[in-house]
Amino acid sequence: MSQTSTDKTSHIVRFAGDSGDGIQLQGQQFTIASALAGHDLSTMPDFPAEIRAPHGTRYGVSAFQIQFGGERITTPGDSPDVLIAFNPAALAVNISHLVPGALILVDEHTFTKQHLKRADLASNPLEDGTLNDFEVVRIDISRHTLESVKAFGLGSKNSLRCKNFWALGLVLWMFEQPRSATLRWIETKFASNEAVKFANLAALNAGHAYGETAELAHVLSQHPIPQAPLDSVEYRTVTGAEALALGLVAAGELADTELMFCSYPITPASSILHQLVGLEEAGVATFQAEDEIAAVCAAIGASYAGKLGITSSSGPGIALKTEAIGLAVATELPLVVINSQRAGPSTGMPTKTEQSDLYQAIYGRNADSPVPVVAARSPSDCFDTAIEAVRIALRHMTPVILLTDGYIANASELWAIPDFDSYEPIDNHKPDGRLRSDELPASIFERDATTQARVWATPGDPRFLHRIGGIEKDIVTGNISYEADNHQAMTDMRLAKVASVAQFIPEQIIDQGLPGGLAVVAWGSTYGTIYQAVKDSLRGGLNVAHIHLTHLNPFARNLGQLLSQFDIVLVPELNTGQLATLLRDRLLVDVVQLNKVSGQPLRVGELKAKITELAPRQLNKVTGN
Amino acid sequence: MAKLSFKDYATDQEVRWCPGCGDYSILKAVQRALAAQGAKPENTVFVSGIGCSSRLPYHVNTYGFHTIHGRAPAIATGVKLANPELDVWVITGDGDGLSIGANHLLHALRRNVNLNILLFNNEIYGLTKGQYSPTSRIGTTSPSSPQGSIDSPLQPCLFAIGAGATFIARAVDIDQQGLPPLLTEARDHKGTAFVEILQNCIVYNKDVFDEVVGRKMAAETQIRCTHGAPLSYGKANDKGLMLNKQSLSIKSVELGVDGIGEEDLLVHDETNPILAQMLATMSPPMPVAMGVILRQEKPAFEESYWARKPLARRAKVKELLRRGNLLDRRAK
Numbered sequence: 001m002s003q004t005s006t007d008k009t010s011h012i013v014r015f016a017g018d019s020g021d022g023i024q025l026q027g028q029q030f031t032i033a034s035a036l037a038g039h040d041l042s043t044m045p046d047f048p049a050e051i052r053a054p055h056g057t058r059y060g061v062s063a064f065q066i067q068f069g070g071e072r073i074t075t076p077g078d079s080p081d082v083l084i085a086f087n088p089a090a091l092a093v094n095i096s097h098l099v100p101g102a103l104i105l106v107d108e109h110t111f112t113k114q115h116l117k118r119a120d121l122a123s124n125p126l127e128d129g130t131l132n133d134f135e136v137v138r139i140d141i142s143r144h145t146l147e148s149v150k151a152f153g154l155g156s157k158n159s160l161r162c163k164n165f166w167a168l169g170l171v172l173w174m175f176e177q178p179r180s181a182t183l184r185w186i187e188t189k190f191a192s193n194e195a196v197k198f199a200n201l202a203a204l205n206a207g208h209a210y211g212e213t214a215e216l217a218h219v220l221s222q223h224p225i226p227q228a229p230l231d232s233v234e235y236r237t238v239t240g241a242e243a244l245a246l247g248l249v250a251a252g253e254l255a256d257t258e259l260m261f262c263s264y265p266i267t268p269a270s271s272i273l274h275q276l277v278g279l280e281e282a283g284v285a286t287f288q289a290e291d292e293i294a295a296v297c298a299a300i301g302a303s304y305a306g307k308l309g310i311t312s313s314s315g316p317g318i319a320l321k322t323e324a325i326g327l328a329v330a331t332e333l334p335l336v337v338i339n340s341q342r343a344g345p346s347t348g349m350p351t352k353t354e355q356s357d358l359y360q361a362i363y364g365r366n367a368d369s370p371v372p373v374v375a376a377r378s379p380s381d382c383f384d385t386a387i388e389a390v391r392i393a394l395r396h397m398t399p400v401i402l403l404t405d406g407y408i409a410n411a412s413e414l415w416a417i418p419d420f421d422s423y424e425p426i427d428n429h430k431p432d433g434r435l436r437s438d439e440l441p442a443s444i445f446e447r448d449a450t451t452q453a454r455v456w457a458t459p460g461d462p463r464f465l466h467r468i469g470g471i472e473k474d475i476v477t478g479n480i481s482y483e484a485d486n487h488q489a490m491t492d493m494r495l496a497k498v499a500s501v502a503q504f505i506p507e508q509i510i511d512q513g514l515p516g517g518l519a520v521v522a523w524g525s526t527y528g529t530i531y532q533a534v535k536d537s538l539r540g541g542l543n544v545a546h547i548h549l550t551h552l553n554p555f556a557r558n559l560g561q562l563l564s565q566f567d568i569v570l571v572p573e574l575n576t577g578q579l580a581t582l583l584r585d586r587l588l589v590d591v592v593q594l595n596k597v598s599g600q601p602l603r604v605g606e607l608k609a610k611i612t613e614l615a616p617r618q619l620n621k622v623t624g625n
Numbered sequence: 626m627a628k629l630s631f632k633d634y635a636t637d638q639e640v641r642w643c644p645g646c647g648d649y650s651i652l653k654a655v656q657r658a659l660a661a662q663g664a665k666p667e668n669t670v671f672v673s674g675i676g677c678s679s680r681l682p683y684h685v686n687t688y689g690f691h692t693i694h695g696r697a698p699a700i701a702t703g704v705k706l707a708n709p710e711l712d713v714w715v716i717t718g719d720g721d722g723l724s725i726g727a728n729h730l731l732h733a734l735r736r737n738v739n740l741n742i743l744l745f746n747n748e749i750y751g752l753t754k755g756q757y758s759p760t761s762r763i764g765t766t767s768p769s770s771p772q773g774s775i776d777s778p779l780q781p782c783l784f785a786i787g788a789g790a791t792f793i794a795r796a797v798d799i800d801q802q803g804l805p806p807l808l809t810e811a812r813d814h815k816g817t818a819f820v821e822i823l824q825n826c827i828v829y830n831k832d833v834f835d836e837v838v839g840r841k842m843a844a845e846t847q848i849r850c851t852h853g854a855p856l857s858y859g860k861a862n863d864k865g866l867m868l869n870k871q872s873l874s875i876k877s878v879e880l881g882v883d884g885i886g887e888e889d890l891l892v893h894d895e896t897n898p899i900l901a902q903m904l905a906t907m908s909p910p911m912p913v914a915m916g917v918i919l920r921q922e923k924p925a926f927e928e929s930y931w932a933r934k935p936l937a938r939r940a941k942v943k944e945l946l947r948r949g950n951l952l953d954r955r956a957k
Contacts, residue, residue, distance in 0.1 A: 236949055236951050294699035298703030414952075417951075
């Protein structure tokens with residue numbers, strides 16, 4: 001077990017219980033405590049699509065996993081070394097992921113005949129030898145919780161709701177992490193309900209005290225891990241949804257443009273709407289439309305009227321928005337379309353992650369209607385990616401698609417708060433203040449030669465009365481035109497516009513490693529896993545490098561030349577090979593694919609095995625950073 | 626300032642509707658209404674969907690946005706929310722507004738966004754060459770219904786009542802006297818104004834409204850709704866509407882027959898949605914209701930929307946980035 005090893009630098013803890021047990025809240029609070037303790041971290045909520053699935057069932061299990069430690073942490077970890085299971089189902093569905101010797105803490109109160117039956121267990125895993133390879137600690141968490149909150153008269157059902165805080169108190173004690181932030185959170189959250197507030201505070205403290213007083217310290221108490229080597233800046237934890245919302249607001253400030261975020265609820269994209277509603281004071285207005293089409297259309301209307309329109313959805317919703325995105329292409333209006341990808345096709349698995357909407361983003365419109373595409377790689381990276389999407393949309397007057405996914409949206413990590421003063425302002429292409437009357441363009445469709453952007457002229461401005469629409473327009477005047485040569489010229493212009501993005505974005509860098517051997521080329525939320533796998537493989541003496549793409553359309557201008565410096569290119573993706581297709585199509589490089597579509601993130605172990613199979617040994621050992 | 630004329634609101638773009646199309650007269654009525662209002666072109670936006678009617682914005686010298694099929698109300702909602710100072714008009718038809726885009730029309734109406742929605746109802750798909758539409762009468766023969774259509778037609782004004790519209794009016798395309806002032810009433814209404822305009826498609830559904838709009842019998846086949854006035858009609862103003870209390874329905878009566886006088890007629894109350902529903906559904910042999918059928922006071926959506934949202938950017942990003950629990954590793 002871990003406490004016997006002295007060189008352990010990180011822990012992987014998984015909380016699991018019924019979807020109504022407050023597991024996600026428990027995980028979030030533990031995450032904040034880990035950050036305040038100075039650990040780097042990465043988390044993964046894993047919850048069912050059902051809001052309150054039938055009690056005690058396997059499919060109703062909600063889980064939250066965190067890896068925290070004293071070095072750079074980029075994944076929630078493959079295999080937990082601590083599992084907190086609130087019922088037999090939570091134990092049953094998570095046991096196969098644990099490392100041998102892992103510590104399993106169970107609420108033994110729930111291991112009744114009835115619960116075992118609901119979890120489809122023929123016998124009690126606490127007694128039938130299933131757990132022989134693990135260190136099992138049985139605590140009657142339910143009973144201890146009820147005792148700790150008895151004084152507040154909540155009744156047994158509401159009292160049991162405090163179970164997550166009792167267990168959290170104990171786990172915080174196990175890892176010597178502070179309770180202060182959670183105590184503050186409870187006080188604020190339940191400020192209007194004294195009994196609930198005091199009960200939860202009491203449960204948290206009782207769980208903590210249990211660790212100190214029970215005769216279990218030798219098993220429970222975990223080997224302390226060092227603080228992470230952090231920079232001399234401020235840190236916070238951030239989820240992808242939070243960082244994306246902050247990034248949009250930040251882009252609005254950089255562009256001196258108000259934003260209108262128009263969306264329709266869909267899992268897992270809704271969290272971005274929820275975040276932005278809380279940021280309205282920062283120059284963003286939100287609008288919940290009647291459907292996905294109305295959401296993108298309202299955003300386009302807002303952009304036409306001078307506020308930057310943003311819409312957000314998941315794959316099925318993006319499919320509905322497709323025609324309207326084409327309208328934004330034709331009318332050369334700025335628009336940001338965010339896709340929080342999920343497993344599909346059709347409804348698929350709404351809470352499970354996948355990267356399978358890349359084709360949709362790049363190819364998924366009628367006619368030649370190219371759109372720039374960028375992708376976020378991690379929760380905190382959503383901040384910069386959102387700014388980049390807005391920057392491209394306004395620089396080129398075009399819709400831009402930003403790909404993220406359900407994993408990134410809900411996962412959190414430690415984030416070095418960026419120095420916002422160092423961000424370049426964004427030119428919003430509005431004529432006001434930029435043009436004197438003698439500098440006015442003859443037509444608003446006069447385009448900048450390097451970006452193909454037109455002026456963002458908007459209603460209210462008497463200088464630029466104009467009519468636009470989805471009908472092909474004359475390249476000079478903007479009036480309706482069905483002329484053959486003009487359509488060719490407009491099609492060429494639209495292609496040139498998107499291609500010109502490559503002249504403004506940074507050259508592709510190698511994230512880790514050196515040219516020569518195996519390049520692992522990927523995009524999106526597999527970043528953390530690939531970072532860790534490549535780092536381990538470099539330490540193991542393999543000649544491997546990691547190249548992670550933010551810009552998927554167009555690619556960075558040096559990407560082809562960069563990849564030509566490698567013997568083998570491996571493309572791991574949570575789809576059946578969409579980036580692989582693009583690389584072959586656009587760069588004529590062949591690639592080896594590693595594809596997974598199980599709804600679960602890529603595991604470090606899976607990737608390392610593939611790297612080991614493909615990568616040559618290093619001639620001169622290089623070190624990962 | 627010189628008096629504005631409809632010509633001041635015309636563009637240099639050639640109009641491409643079929644000769645004799647009702648859209649020409651609606652365009653002129655729109656331009657006349659704008660001239661009468663002294664509308665500022667830069668603060669006026671026409672948003673349309675797809676179809677013959679939706680080409681109208683190209684011919685009005687204001688801002689204009691010809692969008693995609695059925696979505697004009699959604700795009701117009703975005704325009705109006707982003708800039709509530711603008712006068713936003715939506716131009717749609719029976720196919721665009723009641724078939725592919727009925728959902729957006731419904732939601733614009735229930736929200737009461739301050740838009741002026743003009744629905745050109747010609748009971749046919751024109752631009753796709755004459756298929757039956759959601760307002761086509763049962764039995765309409767068309768390229769897609771050679772044996773006659775079997776769908777029940779939708780009644781636009783009734784749809785609008787069901788959606789919670791606060792302003793519902795009906796007019797005839799060629800009515801150059803009545804239509805411009807009605808459009809100004811629509812513009813002056815706070816909230817969504819819905820105007821159904823009976824429009825003649827000269828190619829695919831010629832004279833479908835003839836029994837209602839024919840100039841010679843118009844006085845006998847239409848009834849003008851005027852708030853506070855008795856609901857009477859007829860060349861000699863000798864007919865009117867009475868409530869049949871037994872069946873809760875409206876009947877047409879002749880004045881002076883059976884001792885019925887003007888005092889027995891229903892008085893139009895444009896704030897009464899029940900009456901509006903009865904008026905909106907009248908069709909031959911009953912007279913067809915024209916003018917403002919319903920008008921109610923209700924907050925406009927964009928007013929409530931912005932009342933709850935600060936207009937100016939108050940919180941700075943640098944401050945937002947630091948909200949919550951911070952781990953401060955800066956040198957002390």
